[in-house]
Every structure is written in structure tokens, then in C-alpha cells.
Amino acid sequence: QSALTQPASVSGSPGQSITISCTGTTSDVGGYNFVSWYQQHPGKAPKLMIYDVSNRPSGVSNRFSGSKSGNTASLTISGLHAEDEADYYCRSYSSSNTPVVFGGGTKVTVL
Amino acid sequence: EVQLVESGGGLVKPGGSLRLSCSASGFIFSHYSMNWVRQAPGKGLEWVSSIGSTGSYIYYADSVKGRFTISRDNAKNSLYLQMNSLRAADTAVYYCVRDHPPGDRFGRDTFDIWGQGTMVTVSS
Numbered sequence: 001q002s003a004l005t006q007p008a009s010v011s012g013s014p015g016q017s018i019t020i021s022c023t024g025t026t027s028d029v030g031g032y033n034f035v036s037w038y039q040q041h042p043g044k045a046p047k048l049m050i051y052d053v054s055n056r057p058s059g060v061s062n063r064f065s066g067s068k069s070g071n072t073a074s075l076t077i078s079g080l081h082a083e084d085e086a087d088y089y090c091r092s093y094s095s096s097n098t099p100v101v102f103g104g105g106t107k108v109t110v111l
Numbered sequence: 112e113v114q115l116v117e118s119g120g121g122l123v124k125p126g127g128s129l130r131l132s133c134s135a136s137g138f139i140f141s142h143y144s145m146n147w148v149r150q151a152p153g154k155g156l157e158w159v160s161s162i163g164s165t166g167s168y169i170y171y172a173d174s175v176k177g178r179f180t181i182s183r184d185n186a187k188n189s190l191y192l193q194m195n196s197l198r199a200a201d202t203a204v205y206y207c208v209r210d211h212p213p214g215d216r217f218g219r220d221t222f223d224i225w226g227q228g229t230m231v232t233v234s235s
Contacts, residue, residue, distance in 0.1 A: 051221035099218025105155040
């Protein structure tokens with residue numbers, strides 16, 4: 001069981017927007033702004049998409065955005081493209097037993 | 112080009128040992144904390160271990176504590192993971208991952224660069 005809770009799957013049609021949630025506690029997501037999101041295509045290494053809740057690394061499309069409210073962080077993909085179909089993972093700093101926690105992952109399907 | 116290349120994976124019997132290596136290039140390795148993250152077949156990402164830029168701090172996931180040892184050699188731009196008493200549950204792709212930003216952030220950071228991964232299979 002992962003420390004952070006994500007929906008198993010989210011789907012949308014091309015051009016639509018979708019949002020993936022990542023729910024933790026006040027010891028991780030809710031207490032710190034060290035939340036990041038990773039995209040992983042099958043057979044590939046994960047790729048950083050959002051860091052520190054809402055910052056986009058250079059080269060990442062501005063269709064990807066991040067936010068946080070309370071103990072839940074969110075990743076929004078606007079204007080869905082076929083190539084956005086992938087698994088997405090959230091990650092947070094945690095002040096509890098271990099310093100790094102991941103979400104269980106969300107499979108995004110473009111219909 | 113910033114790059115991380117893992118090696119050392121393979122097939123090992125339960126109870127056996129394996130040492131993974133990660134060779135870094137394209138950046139000042141000694142400035143960055145480093146990590147190992149694994150992914151079992153068909154499963155999600157699992158953080159395994161972190162080490163500070165000079166080895167000043169080391170953390171382990173509970174699932175590997177006492178069996179795995181992370182280390183680094185800044186002169187060789189290399190990160191290592193010594194894995195002992197291996198179990199079937201340790202079967203996974205192991206990724207070498209760089210922290211961002213540079214410095215010792217004790218987990219208050221992000222993982223910005225990932226290697227391609229090396230597969231470890233524990234089976235009799």
C-alpha cells in the first residue's frame with residue numbers, strides 16, 4: 001500500500017482536460033511544498049513533469065500544471081494529446097519514518 | 112549531456128547478493144544527493160535509499176533496511192547499491208536518480224534525472 005493515494009486510472013478525449021489527485025497527510029503533502037509529478041511511458045524511465053507543487057522544468061509543455069489544497073496535490077493536463085497516455089506518479093517529502101513517499105500511480109488513457 | 116547509467120543487474124538466487132553501480136556524467140556528481148528507486152514488474156515506483164552529496168546522510172526504506180547498503184565514490188562519479196539477503200520481493204528494475212537542487216536537502220527536493228534502469232531478478 002502506497003503512502004500517497006492516487007486514482008488507479010483517469011481517461012479523457014483528445015483536447016479535454018483531466019486532473020489526477022494525490023492525497024497524503026499533514027506529514028507529507030499537506031505539510032510541505034515538496035511535491036513532484038513524474039510521467040512514465042511503458043518500458044521507459046520516469047520523467048519529471050512538475051516539481052515543488054507547481055513548477056515546470058524546462059522543456060515540459062505548459063499543458064501540464066500542478067497545484068495543492070490541504071493534503072491533496074493535483075496534476076492537470078490540459079488539451080490532452082495522444083502522447084500524454086502514460087502512467088503518472090506523485091512524490092512528496094515526508095517528515096515521518098522515511099523522507100520520500102510515492103503515490104501508487106495513475107494510468108492515463110486518451111480515448 | 113547529463114546522464115546516469117546503471118549496471119550490475121541480473122539473475123540471483125534467494126539469499127544471494129548483488130552490487131549495482133551507477134555511473135554519472137555531464138554534471139558535478141559530488142554536488143548532488145543521489146537515490147535508488149525500484150519498480151517491480153507491473154507495479155509502481157518505490158523509493159529504496161538516499162545518500163547525501165558527501166555521504167553525510169543515508170536513508171533506507173523499511174523494506175530494505177539491514178540488507179541493502181548505499182554508497183558513493185565522488186572521485187569516480189559513481190553510486191552503488193550493495194544488496195544482500197535478496198528475496199523474490201526485491202525483483203524489480205532499479206533506477207539511479209539524481210536529486211534537485213544540488214546540496215543536501217534530506218528529501219526536501221525532487222528527482223530530476225533518472226537512469227534507464229537495471230533489472231534485478233531474484234529466483235531459484
